Amino acid sequence: MENFDIKNLDFKKVEGMMPAIIQHFETGDVLMLGYMNEESLKLSLETKKATFYSRTRNKLWQKGETSGHFLMIKEVFTDCDNDTLLFKCEPIGPTCHTGKESCFFKKII
Secondary structure (H helix, E strand, O other): OOOOOHHOOOOOOOOOOEEEEEEEOOOEEEEEEEEEHHHHHHHHHHHOOEEEEOOOOOOEOOOOOOOOOOEEEEEEEOOOOOEEEEEEEEEEOOOOOOOOOOOOOOOOO
8 A cells, every 4th residue: 555645635636625435444334424524634634533624504514513523543545536534433422413433324225
């Protein structure tokens, strides 16, 4: 696995909002999808707690800041095009605001 400089991420391509997939670091389950700007990514890497940018509230928010259900970052990857992030995290409590472990529980087919 090669080392990566975050300066190589293509925030311009995604108009400043990079998709961030959150995966359980032990089970591999996909827990949620959020969006990060450069500031929220830097905060996430510094604190080792997932911090996102809320597109509806137009502000940064750290997952767990009100619920106490933090996402503790274990590893971070980028895709081959440097425009999507994958975070492998240890969830402290349920990830979804509904109380579910994952935000992906509504099966379509």
